[in-house]
Amino acid sequence: MGAGPAGLTVGNILRAAGVDCVVLETESRQFVETRPRAGVIEEWAVRGLRERGLGENLAARAEPHSVCEFRFAGERFRFDYHELTGRHHYVYPQPLLVTDLLREYADVRGGDIRFEVRDVMLHDLETDRPAVSYLDPRTGQRHVLRCEFVAGCDGARGVTRDAIPDGRVRVARRDYGVAWLALLAEAPPSSDCVVFGVHPDGFAGHMARSPEVTRYYLQCPPGDDPENWSHDRVWDELRERLGAAGAPPLTEGRLIEKRVLDMHDYVVEPMVYGRLFLAGDAGHLTAPIAAKGMNLALHDAFLLGDAITAHATEGDDAGLEGYSHACLRRVWDYQEFSQFLSGIYHGTASGDPFLAGTTLARLRRLFTSRAAATAFAEQYLGTAAAF
Template sequence: MNTKIAIIGAGPAGLMLSHLLAQKGIDSVILERRSQKDIEETVRAGVLEQGTIELMRSVGLEERMNQIGYKHEGINIQFNQERHRIDFPSLTNQEVMVYPQHEVIKDLLNARQKEGASIYFEVEEVELFDIESKTPSVEFTQYGERYSIHCDYIAGCDGFHGPSRKAIPSEQLKEYEHTYDHGWLGILAETAPASEELVYTHHPNGFALLSTRTPTLQRFYLQVDRTDHIDNWSDERIWEELRTRVDLGNGPELQEGRITSKNIVAMKSYVCETMHYGSLFLAGDAAHIVPPTGAKGMNLAMSDVQVLAQGLIEYYQDNREELLNSYEAIALRRVWKAQRFSAFMTKLLHPEQGASPYELRLQESELDYLVSSKAAQQSLAENYTGLPIEWEKGKKDTILS
């Protein structure tokens, strides 16, 4: 089969890229290793930055987001059993939306399938060929049949473990990685919301996060050792530790409920600066991973594909390659700023293993400065709600049309 863009991965990056291109008449084929049911039902976090909210609206995908998403005009920072609210609109005139990733995927899939997009689910043995040339191809197997796609470009939106980045010669990869000592134990619990807005808690026992999914299903996190095993955490122990870390000391606050899922995720930071090699472009988790503390993962994927889509549109409509060839540089400016903010939030809120009393007091002082300084709060709010894309140094905008 033939297409202009072969997109590997039907996550938010791949689906949004296909949607943006289709609006300008540029065809694509999407390959996804999982089933449609799997990607629609895997519950994942989703805090949408202002720019991602505007992107969803600009491409006509705001209806369900407006109906079931939760606008948040701030977050809460808690330490020493005191809770301090960071008000976004007064600091930046922006807000965020709590709208889970799987709901974004449902919106995008519905839009793409209504338009008859070519999406192949449950594919295996995906291989990329001739990516150094102007005539690349992708081969894959689906239900025992082998297929080949001939295309102009390949977009690797297939996550950290996908085949796209692995197709780049190792000597051409420029990579940076940092692994944290701690991980996050995450649970989904059938209970009422613990707070109207997210609560980020620093406690001597470790970090905790109170998030929300629906009026009856909540997402909570606990900092644990990255080598810990979920079998060591009974439901009773989880609830006890959550109460210890997040209760304010003035009576019961956290309502227990049935835990429907729980797992431990190691935390890491990763950047592959080789986001463009030959006819291959990487976007989203295929090129970068951030710890979830800053809520940047899906938002970075969305900003990546905005830039990539605009570059491809200019190439096909005007035969101009300048923006396409600048994709890597433009994307990396935002990637590294998001890495900085995610690392800052992680260091700010997570007590390090073996930290000395001095280091712990220093961390508390940093938190105290944050909640007492408007300038510090403004910096946090600006980064949390999302920095604009820098199309050129000094030229910032959310969406380039």
């Protein structure tokens, strides 16, 4: 269920192993191939895609990044995580990855994918023959697919999580009480790296997406209306919050995306109910604060695709039995980092002078203590040896 990074990766793994599967998607192919979202992919995720024959384009085109920059108290602080750890991560826009995965699944591996399905429902999940049904928008007919497993990869707004009866899983939530105005500007990047502006007026972020397009973020009140943010107001605030001595000026451009995202997280435990296995945002949402959501979706998808393959080809159920536990260890670690980063990004704008003081102390420590910096870099890159 779902043709995002998680669903398409599971589908590709199953196709490669000759395991029958169908991917259902409520949107059109064109829509999913152009939906802008993530950009940062971690090294292990790139390796995992390549090992499964899914990372060729990415390896050729993704840009390795090794430095980011914090701007606070009117100054610039370069954070060279490559120098600290010998590792880096990649920037590859999510629409490109989804396009690669879709092409491989549908056009190369001959996978069955049905777009623009309507009114999707799940049935008999607690039996060993669950089913998924949907309305075909062209004929108005309801189709029923009987299967062995349902992979719930339908994102934060899908239906699979809600198909689990009350009380069968625990949903843990965290609301940060802030929102980000997520912007895409038709403008070349204004810095050679990701920039985090920590400012008393609120957080601001700069992230290259391509030579022509740059993502920016501006902290704003939860539920704010993007229409409150005119072109001039956006660029004035970005200049103010990302301003620092010696910083190059921002290159202004037309805003082609302007959305308000409330910053909240959730985790579903366990990520399994009967024959339904949740993967990606369907099972856990990580606010874009730490740029981890797509990485977690890929991690789940590797584990789930491999586990179903082992079940189908060798009768080995160890992967399926350990699936939720194996996913959740990394999920909780990344959620903890997201919470920590939220403190750093939003503390100085909290209106609480005590919190503002401790936030700046935390930030300064990254540039005065190699131990603190190395620990931060490891979480930033997702490179811990174990979770």
